[in-house]
Amino acid sequence: MIVALAGGVGGAKLVDGLARLLAPGELLAVINTGDDFEHLGLQVCPDLDTVMYTLAGLANTETGWGQAGESWHFMQALEGLGGETWFRLGDRDLATHVRRTQLLADGRTLSQVTRLLCDALGVRHRVVPMSDDSVRTVVDTSEGALPFQHYFVQRRCEPVLKGLHFGGAANAQPQSQWLGALRDPGLRAIVICPSNPYLSIEPMLAIPGIREAIQHAPAPVVAVSPIVGGQAIKGPAAKIMRELGYEPSALEVARHYAGLVDALVIDTADAGAAQAIAALGVHPLVTGTVMSTDAHREQLARDLLAFVDGRPRSRP
Ligand code: FO1
Numbered sequence: 001m002i003v004a005l006a007g008g009v010g011g012a013k014l015v016d017g018l019a020r021l022l023a024p025g026e027l028l029a030v031i032n033t034g035d036d037f038e039h040l041g042l043q044v045c046p047d048l049d050t051v052m053y054t055l056a057g058l059a060n061t062e063t064g065w066g067q068a069g070e071s072w073h074f075m076q077a078l079e080g081l082g083g084e085t086w087f088r089l090g091d092r093d094l095a096t097h098v099r100r101t102q103l104l105a106d107g108r109t110l111s112q113v114t115r116l117l118c119d120a121l122g123v124r125h126r127v128v129p130m131s132d133d134s135v136r137t138v139v140d141t142s143e144g145a146l147p148f149q150h151y152f153v154q155r156r157c158e159p160v161l162k163g164l165h166f167g168g169a170a171n172a173q174p175q176s177q178w179l180g181a182l183r184d185p186g187l188r189a190i191v192i193c194p195s196n197p198y199l200s201i202e203p204m205l206a207i208p209g210i211r212e213a214i215q216h217a218p219a220p221v222v223a224v225s226p227i228v229g230g231q232a233i234k235g236p237a238a239k240i241m242r243e244l245g246y247e248p249s250a251l252e253v254a255r256h257y258a259g260l261v262d263a264l265v266i267d268t269a270d271a272g273a274a275q276a277i278a279a280l281g282v283h284p285l286v287t288g289t290v291m292s293t294d295a296h297r298e299q300l301a302r303d304l305l306a307f308v309d310g311r312p313r314s315r316p
């Protein structure tokens with residue numbers, strides 16, 4: 001079993017690459033829910049939806065969120081009624097939020113709802129939230145504390161980021177399949193996908209018991225750097241790293257994950273950092289990590305699986 005931790009568009013692409021190589025029973029995609037929020041009375045789960053739409057072949061690859069080929073009648077009509085339209089909800093995407101909100105209101109867990117939505121969209125691989133409990137990322141900025149989507153979308157990440165906290169994480173239980181997989185002797189590897197370490201992966205690690213479960217897992221842990229050549233492929237990772245006082249580089253990502261991972265996959269553009277990364281006790285795996293095509297997604301997944309199968313865990 002491969003357990004892949006992901007959030008956002010970069011993570012979804014690697015999950016897709018892994019899903020193209022692995023049978024549904026061989027992959028568990030665990031998704032960040034810190035970005036979730038209630039909006040217009042709807043429960044919105046952006047990272048779960050990005051992965052689900054990506055695996056269903058419905059994702060809008062230009063924006064990295066929502067569905068391709070959307071219509072926007074709901075947004076236009078809502079604007080005419082004076083409603084909030086800063087968070088763009090396409091007509092098909094809206095159906096997902098309405099259906100999820102209804103199923104949750106009927107008492108189902110987020111895991112059960114996600115499975116029902118995946119089944120309806122023909123997604124056979126397992127996609128689960130990091131927890132069925134509420135965890136909400138709050139961004140401490142120069143303008144005070146902002147709920148994640150207000151920072152990320154409404155303010156377009158402009159306020160200077162001072163810090164992050166994950167409301168509810170301390171009382172959240174890890175999703176049951178995830179915890180079980182981390183303890184399973186048949187675990188093949190844990191993959192930390194090229195998502196924003198601070199925004200998408202940290203909320204998962206903030207859930208009690210998760211860091212320890214990963215550290216004691218009977219399999220190699222490999223992360224993929226979301227920073228290539230000092231830049232994030234998409235999203236505010238580089239800006240956030242600078243505002244947190246870190247230089248946006250693959251080496252800094254290695255420092256961030258050192259102690260938790262056996263290896264870090266870096267792009268050929270960052271091959272010069274390999275020695276310094278190795279000096280941290282993190283094995284550098286240099287390959288192409290920019291996934292512009294489906295073939296790139298599959299190739300990165302293939303390189304990663306070849307690496308993990310050839311290398312037992314080496315962390316202390
Ligand atoms: N991101 C934006 O920058 N603008 C939007 O209007 C927007 C709408 C949206 C609707 C549904 C959804 O699932 C995601 C949406 N996102 C939007 C992206 C979202 O903020 C991010 O995907 C994650 O929260 C960060 O990875």
